[in-house]
Amino acid sequence: MKPMNLKKLLFVTLFLVFGTAMAQAQTGNIQGTITDENGIYVPGANVYIESISKGGITDFDGRFTLVGIPEGNYTLKVSYMGYADVEQEVAVTSGKTTSVNMSLNPTSVELDEVQVSAYGLSGQAKALNTQKTNMNITNVVSTDQIGKFPDANIGDAVKRIPGITMQVDQGEARNIIVRGLSPQLNSVTLNGSRIPSAEADNRNVQMDLIPSDMIQTIEVNKAVTPDMDADALGGSVNLVTRTAPQGFRVSATAGSGINFITDKRIWNGSILVGDRTKDGKFGYMLSATINDNDFGSDDIEAEWENEFEYNTGEEDDEGDPILEEVDVDPYTNVTEQRTYFVQRVRRSFAANFDFQIDPSNNIFLKTMYNWRDDRENRFRLEQEILDGEDIEVGDFTITNGALTRFPAEIKRQTKGGIAGGRNQNARLEDQRMQNYTLGGNHLWGSLKLDWMASYAKASEERLNERYAEYESEYIVNNDNSNPKYPIMTAVDPNDFNDLGSFEFGEVTNENQYTDEEDMNFFVNFELPADFFGQGNGTVKFGARGRFKTKERENDFFEYDLEDMYPTLADLPTKIYTDPDYLAGSKYQAGTFVSEEWLGSLDLNSTNGEDVPDEYLPGNFKVKENVLAVYAMFNQKLTDKLSVLAGLRVENTKLESDGNRVIYIEEDEDNGIEEGIEVQPVSDENSYTNVLPGVHFKYDVDNSTILRFAWTNTLARPNYSDLIPRAEIINEDAEVVVGNPELDPTTSMNFDLNAEHYFESVGIISGGVFYKKINDFIYTFITEAQDDTFGSGTTGYDVFQPLNGDSASIFGAELSFQRQLDFLPGFARNFSIYLNYTYLTSSADGIRNEDGDERTDLDLPNTAPNMFNGSLGYADSRFSARLSANFSDSYIDEIGGNAFEDRYYDTQFFLDFNASFAINKNLRIYTDVNNITNQPLRYFQAVKERTQQAEFYSTRWTFGLKYDLFKK
Secondary structure, three states: OOHHHHHHHHHHHHHHHHHHHHHOOOEEEEEEEEEOOOOOEOOOOEEEEHHHOEEEEOOOOOEEEEEEEEOEEEEEEEEEOOEEEEEEEEEEOOOOEEEEEEEOOEHHHHOHHHOHHHOOOHHHHHHHHHHHHOOOOEEEEEHHHHHHOOOOEHHHHHOOOOOEEEEEEOOEEEEEEEOOEOHHHOEEEEOOEEOOOOOOOOOOOOHHHOEHHHEEEEEEEOOOOOOOOOOOOOOEEEEEEOOOOOOEEEEEEEEEEEEOOOOEEEEEEEEEEEEEOOOOOEEEEEEEEEEEEEEEEEEEEEEEEOOEEEEEEEEOOOOOEEEEEEOOOOEEEEEEEEEEEEEEEEEEEEEEEEEEEEOOEEEEEEEEEEEEEEEEEEEEEEEEEOOEEEEEOOOOEEEOOEEEEEEEEEEEEEEEOOOOOOOOOOEEEEEEEEEEEEEEEEEEOOEEEEEEEEEEEEEEEEEEEEEEEEEEEEEEEEEOOOOOOOEEEEOOHHHHHOHHHOEEEEEEEEEEEEEEEEEEEEEEEEEEOOOOOOOOOEEEEEEEEEEEEEEEEEEEEEEOOOOOOOEHHHOOEEEOOOOOOOOOOOOOOOEEEOHHHHHHOOOOOOOOEEOHHHOHHHOEEEEEEEEEEEEEEEEEOOOOEEEEEEEEEEEEEEEEEEEEEEEEOOEHHHOEOOEEEEEEEEEEEEEEEEEEEEEEEEEOOOOEEEEEEEEEEEEOOOHHHHOOOEEEEHHHOEEEEOOOOOOOEEEEEEEEEEEEEEOOOEEEEEEEEEEEEEOOEEEEEEEOOOOOOEOOOOOOEEEEEEEOOEEEEEEEEEEEEEEOOOOOHHHHHEEEEEEEEEEEEEEEOOEOOOOOEOOOOOOOOOOOEEEEEEEEEEOOOEEEEEEEEEEOOEEEEOOOOHHHOEEEOOEEEEEEEEEEEOOOOEEEEEEEEOOOOOOEEEEEOOOOOEEEEEEOOOEEEEEEEEEEEEO
16 A cells, blocks of 8 residues: 555544544543442443443443433443442433442342352452453453462463463463463463563463462453454463552461472562542552562483494494494483472562543553562483493393393583572572553543553573583493383492592583563554444454564583592582482482582683583574554344454564574594584564454343354464574584574464353353464474584484474363352352363374374374362351362474374362451461372373473462451
8 A cells, every 4th residue: 555545544544533423522421430349340340221222341440431322311220240230320411421430239248148158259250240241252360269279370370260271380380371272372461461471482471470469350362352462372361450449458468388398488478558549530559479489399301212222343444333223112311310499589569550530531550570589409410321332232231122221421410500699509590570551541522542552571580500510420220110200220339429430521600681572552442333223332443563672692601620620529519319209219319519619619701611502593682563453343233142343454573683503523634623603694574464353242141141253363483483593402413493484373263152150150151162273383303414504413303493284173161160059058158160171183284304294193282181170168257179270181392203202291280278267357378289299290202101200299378368448
């Protein structure tokens, strides 16, 4: 389109918008706020004027706006599941906006005999009312519901929503998988603004960074509408922060606890204060929280092979050793035993303000700052067999096809950081996420306008991360008789304990820094437009810009301290063998150099050797600009059937800078020294996606709803995948290569859902969904056929992201929530929360290391079965809940062939929490997490073959909670 034509179109559009708004100037508007008995905002309330068939729904801040109301007196009726209907007389004046504030009371207060059973249901009522009145398919969890589960962070809270499973890190839920789609394929927003990612290589949002008590509502949009960002293949998770209350509120929590894996303490505390001026115009909400958790984990890892070759002792014509391959059962060629000690300090601060300029104009400022310190020491025992050229006949033993004895290289590695300061001899991972949002809501006649501008930044800094490694060689027994718990042990125990035989391997110091900055702007316009004569129709359109910069800047230095510290026997050491090691007492960690010695070393750039090939390939800078426009309408076709349809267009432009590293092998005959060549690389890419969508909602009656949606979504490639970089990893004979030609992954989605809501606050729902995915991205593993990546790299494994052909996901979801108030006696105080999700998937176009297409694969990260369940009890003072979370095993990473595929194993978490109200404002609580001692576990190819098993044990916390409301 020519620039002049674009200007004309913009002028005509604005003329029609303001002309339509002013043409309805003979009417007035109603703007109001609905709260509950405590003055807390009520989302999803149905506000209706029956005489003119005009109505609206309150948003997350309890606000509603009715436009184009003819001048006169009306009865405004508010209905809300679990609360008594409220009516209020309202006078509408032409050309003005009338302000209304209304308060709801639970229906249970009217009947003494059921007052007990309704205790604590307000949060569930708010969530279900919002879910019920939304036009699209959503799941909503309120902050009060979060408080019923023992979830310290948002990730642990989200995992209880149907269709969602979480990948854990150090026992806490971190990466979200929605309906079987990988974490980077889902959108996570804060108040509608995309949260940046501190992860260096991908778009994953670390959900364990945000404390759960900083969030008012979690909304999972499983079928996005055209006014939402389209980069949400699985779904969009919107976190809504707290808004200033209608009256004074103060809330505080103080608690402690213990981690049974380390027998170390937990501290947590939070405070929230909010109020509004007497004239109701200015409100504020301030909150802060801190959680100090001293814990750890016990971890075993293994790499499996199904090929074994050895040196025959003979040479070919060129003088190279002749190797011979022998058939053996799958065996571990590498095993690791790790002990982690972690202190995680999570702090969060939020300050939210709003100002009602007049009934037609409101502005707000929402801010949040999250800061987490992870101090970590890790002690790793690694045992790797010697094969190929390094092993000859007689060095190894094969018994009934099992490789049971061979020489191995043994490494003992200590991970830490500098002494003093915040590091305290530990690796300090400093993660921060901040978000500042300024926005407004305005009425110009019948035109509703809202806008928002936000700045967000996420960063991860790891300064002075240090490793000290000492190594030895001796003969080991390889016991794979129980492949779930593989183990290597020294044939001669004296070899294991001889510190003098462990010689200096390496000491390194590394600095890592990654940050991502987002600038977001959007504006939305909405006008009444009743195309079918059923009332309440609207047309909405708008634009959005998102401008992102992501940068990674690392360095890496090695230090030759062999002459000063030749063996482990010359150093201060610690023994980390633990008879209560959670993977089994048979795992002996042994002795490691102390973290205090490592932290005290004077390591700097002047006395170390810079190793650029360790970090330059991973350094990059990416700029990504997304411009989007959309238009949609929301109309009632009949008194029961509604439709929302529209179109979104997104244009993406990327610029990337990185490094390509070429390895140069030593060639004495030609005078060539070993080294690397670094080539800076840059690339640009742009694409446009046209994304239509349609949502139907059919109200069978006031309690039963049918929904159907057809949507189109996308997922942009990871930043590091797009850079035309090459990284040579000689130690592992691998090359990691970027791919600037990657296309975004797109998905066409179909959803059908039915919901029935109980008057006593509950729901039974079921639905099916289907996703047709194109150009999904996977890592292709092949073998280098020549020295393209440097001399000597022929035969190296090459890892490169590629677009697959297509994939599909079919799923079904069932959910049930209900207070059992129909039962007699105390049994009516019980409640049940259940949901189940089934998934099946297929993927085409994935090729193995030989280039042949594989037909035996599911789409990665699609768990076939997911289940949440809880049994709760609540009376006027005491409440308790036992909660279960289950997700099935699924393929996590595709290898070069089926034997190399990695799977994420089944997870089953069992948690318990209880509280007792001392009085109206004060209660005590206790939580017990991970009663089942569920480990994080990966397996290779078959379920019995462990690649990693990391155990965290159980965590117990207790404390006091105080709440005060004044309307």
